């Protein structure tokens with residue numbers, strides 16, 4: 269028992285030091301595989317490039333480069349946004365909260381590896 273505990277402690281400490289992301293990842297709701305289908309069904313790729321989706325849209329930002337936080341993705345997909353005269357539609361009427369979480373989980377996980 270004691271030996272096991274001693275072996276685990278240093279490993280956990282190192283994991284926390286070198287990889288703060290997993291602690292963050294526990295706050296992420298949604299299913300990335302389901303989100304990929306939502307990304308395609310809603311033509312996110314007509315405006316955005318996202319390698320994991322095979323999307324090459326050039327109207328707006330390249331999501332691989334933008335690396336938006338999970339919270340930002342949820343906010344922008346829910347409420348839409350406008351920048352430099354370009355508008356992204358709000359999806360809150362078209363997608364459920366769960367579906368927005370799924371597509372955000374897909375975009376977040378495929379751009380934060």
Ligand code: HEC
Nearest residue numbers: 310311312315328329334336341344349351354355356371
């Ligand atoms: C009609 C074009 C269009 C469509 C369709 C579209 N977007 Fe956007 N998106 C934009 C514009 C314009 C912006 C704001 C400028 C920017 O940040 O590139 C934006 C910004 C974003 C951002 C970056 C937010 C930030 O500030 O970092 C994310 C993430 C995003 N969109 C995801 C999506 C997802 C997911 C979908 C599909 C559900 C989608 N977009 C559909 C045009 C679009």
